């Protein structure tokens with residue numbers, strides 16, 4: 001729809017008027033924030049001066065505590081208003097640059113007046129404090145903008161549905177107070193604006209999509225009924241973008257009860273954490289908490305084990321020659337990630353309630369305090385109706401008492417006298433002061449020799465037994481390692497707990513490797529979660545009840561164990577799981593059974609909702625058309641209508657020539673304005689070689705699994721670390737049949753190619769991979 005000059009003029013006048021008011025309000029608030037901050041600083045400084053401290057009588061004590069309470073109330077009130085003012089200021093600063101991005105004109109049924117609703121990243125009220133000059137994009141009425149088209153329309157409010165007619169839907173791009181772009185739009189939120197947004201260059205930081213959220217994405221963002229929301233979406237369909245907008249939406253809707261530190265995002269790698277970290281601040285919100293599952297495993301297990309991480313696992317598989325080792329490793333991964341193994345561990349726990357527990361004896365200086373047999377006997381003497389984890393808790397209490405009795409006896413031991421003799425003057429003085437202080441309340445003295453010796457002995461024994469006490473407190477007496485090991489050496493036990501009696505494929509080979517790893521203090525990635533899960537079943541689950549929303553990006557890469565684990569870890573949280581089965585790159589990902597809908601089992605179908613996103617926004621039509629042709633069922637992916645060049649497949653016979661071509665290619669891409677380019681290699685090993693070969697010819701940045709963030713430029717990156725991120729141009733270093741021939745690598749290759757926004761250049765040293773040659777020839781250019 002064409003907009004005339006008058007429309008432009010009127011809208012620009014409004015923008016000028018509103019930004020003027022915003023600037024005015026901002027100035028006033030800046031002054032206020034300064035004063036409040038001053039108050040808070042003063043109050044903090046004088047806190048104790050203002051409080052009358054007097055403990056001489058009960059009345060005085062009461063008065064002092066009232067006074068303390070009042071003073072801290074004043075302080076926290078001022079701090080709260082400082083924080084609020086600061087938050088408002090942050091939003092005003094964002095609004096001043098671009099006060100809004102959308103307008104809808106809506107006439108409610110039964111009303112004569114049409115309301116003009118302008119939408120921005122935060123609300124802004126006129127000086128009367130009643131008229132909304134800008135509505136927050138998350139307000140109920142803003143839904144109209146995302147969901148409705150001109151014509152009959154309705155939106156939900158807490159008080160029910162409001163129906164009416166949308167007369168107009170208009171979009172703006174406003175930069176520094178000037179309208180840059182303005183469209184009136186029809187059914188979808190302006191393909192035109194989306195075209196513009198998507199044709200921009202990529203960046204090392206993700207951008208918010210607030211102005212162009214699509215209807216199906218809006219459904220993800222505003223869903224707040226289900227305990228578990230599963231979003232399955234094609235590569236580039238905006239899963240991550242929608243998830244981050246959703247966080248902002250939840251923080252707005254539940255602002256009285258939900259804070260940013262109660263929302264946690266699980267990312268695929270640390271690089272991704274940094275990539276998405278600017279979206280919420282751009283929307284004027286605090287960032288949510290971010291972590292990776294790997295970081296959690298390390299937190300829990302790395303003190304005890306040398307833990308393999310998921311990237312090392314991937315690297316060793318991708319680099320392995322065909323053969324026994326690879327087959328065994330793949331079988332081990334597939335089995336240990338399977339729902340069958342999850343059930344085995346659960347029924348193993350049931351079995352242990354009656355038989356088979358293994359404990360570690362408690363020893364001190366070669367002396368046996370409690371034997372493993374005595375512990376086992378004690379464990380099975382408890383009422384069998386008591387849950388296993390509770391019985392372990394009872395054991396802990398019992399062992400603490402046993403240790404206390406032992407400690408009492410041990411005070412008489414000769415080694416204690418030796419230790420007393422060895423006390424330096426300084427240590428003795430310290431001990432003396434300590435004991436005196438303790439005895440002061442008992443009106444006792446430290447002067448008779450016998451008593452002195454006893455007290456020092458008690459102190460020494462207590463000190464020496466500290467590690468044992470800690471060991472018991474942490475329930476380390478449960479021999480989790482031996483219990484886990486049993487599953488792989490005791491065939492009879494395995495058959496009993498598996499229910500079917502069948503052994504998994506390559507059980508003995510898997511077992512031998514598992515046992516060797518455990519003995520040598522290593523834990524492979526596939527063992528880490530089952531091991532931890534079993535440990536928690538024994539010792540009780542450590543839970544985090546503060547977190548209220550958990551977001552899992554790339555959920556197809558999680559095993560049923562990991563998901564079950566997360567469910568238990570965050571008992572009070574709702575979950576949003578985002579994934580794409582076509583991008584399941586890890587060897588354990590086949591276990592989700594071909595559909596993310598199988599995630600329904602986690603909380604049950606009644607508590608789960610599944611939303612599909614099929615439109616792909618990241619890449620040009622030509623790139624999506626090429627990449628989707630590699631995947632079975634890929635025709636369901638709908639490319640967004642933004643055209644570009646067809647992917648280029650270039651076959652080189654010689655590595656030197658390949659390198660020369662890549663160097664020229666990157667220089668040409670840079671000259672065209674594509675500054676954020678990635679050379680995607682299959683593995684870290686290949687990345688390293690390519691980086692070394694090209695680093696003197698091009699300004700390159702090498703990305704490894706520990707790289708925390710990246711800037712624009714040309715990166716060399718292993719395929720599996722490119723997950724979730726995007727580049728203007730992608731160069732696949734070597735897509736030859738020699739590199740990508742295993743069917744299991746198809747998804748990895750697809751994931752790498754789908755990182756490209758504008759240009760995809762696929763190089764092949766020799767014959768190209770079947771993943772390319774299977775695609776119809778008219779979908780790419782062969783050079």
Ligand SMILES: Nc1ncnc2c1ncn2[C@@H]1O[C@H](COP(=O)(O)OP(=O)(O)OP(=O)(O)O)[C@@H](O)[C@H]1O
Pocket residue numbers: 194197198207209212213214217233234235236237238239240241242580583617618723724725726754
């Ligand atoms: N509604 C939208 N408006 C503007 N840009 C969008 C929209 N939806 C998605 N995009 C853009 O498309 C690109 C892909 O989005 P995003 O990374 O969120 O997709 P994804 O589904 O998580 O991708 P993948 O699974 O491939 O990592 C981003 O550049 C994002 O900004």
